Amino acid sequence: MWYLHNQKGPECDLFRAFCEKGHYGGRTKPTNTRQGIYAVAPSGEFLASVNTNDAKAMARMLTKALEAWDALPKERRFMEKPPAADPEGRWRTEKWHPSDGLVLRQFVRDLPREKPGADTQRERYFTKAWNQDFAWFRKAEARSFLPEKPEAGARRDVPEALVRRLARFHLIDIVRGQTSSFPDACVEKAELSVEVTAVEGDVVSIKLAGATTTRQKMSTGVKGYGDMNDPKERERGYEAKLLGRATYDLQKEKFVAFELVAVGSRWGGTLYNGRGDDLDPAPMGIVFTLAGEQPADHVAPAFVWEYGWK
DSSP: OHHHHHSOSHHHHHHHHHGGGSTTTTOSSOOSOOOSEEEEOTTOOEEEEEOOOOHHHHHHHHHHHHHHHHHSOGGGTSOSSOOOSSOTTOOOGGGGOOTTSEEEEEEEEEOOOSSOOOOOHHHHHGGGOEEEEEEEEOHHHHHTTSOSSOOTTOEEEOOHHHHHHHHHHTSSOOSSSOOOOOOGGGEEEEEEEEEEEEEETTEEEEEEEEEEEEEEEEEEOSSGGGTTTSOEEEEEEEEEEEEEEEEEETTTTEEEEEEEEEEEEEEOOOTTSSOTTOOSOEEEEEEEEEOOSSGGGGOOOTTGGGSOOO
């Protein structure tokens, strides 16, 4: 929420107009915490909100919001004038969207365990938990996934900097919540090789295989507000095997298909990623697929700020 709190633009103004009227409203010292689901009229009129992942509570909030919408005079439902499309002072990470490069949608979830974790209500609740993100590569970076001469049998290693980017910012445990990226020094292994399996006209098919290991020792709590003031020395990490396949169109100069899977063992936790009762090693899977062209496919990666792009 940092961007909406601190930057310029109509979306920031809209957010700041209603964010203190919801479930965090009434605080004598507001903070940047605004997590939750908000129902708001296009004008910015607050309708209802809740911070929950319980379906029934969510339904109650939506019912309340609909009632508030029905009671809202029509002249207060919409803005008098549409906001400027590109107002002065606005800067959004979506402007970095590499439309001519490689944009991947990422899904993260736990995998079945040979030895189930603690038999608690929380553990059972999170059994089917999953999360998502995006991974971006600029045009030249995407092309570097192929050998210089893409012919059947040709091989190459993907540039280590790109594999380390995946390991630090994308091969992370966000299944249950948010976490921090891995510092570069915590990447112990970052390997990804490519082999051309077929060439048909301008279409090059490749397979990918590799492995990553990240490990970080840090002082942190693992139960959010429950122990944020009592951090302890802990270790977190993820050790994964990578396997994938992709298709590149030389004429279009872009990937037209891409699938990459990472499977391995994660351990430890951070303050807000919900692993307080699940710190032991356990299997986790991550899949990357080619993103679409809808506006929702242009959402920036969570750690795009750390890509080093300008």
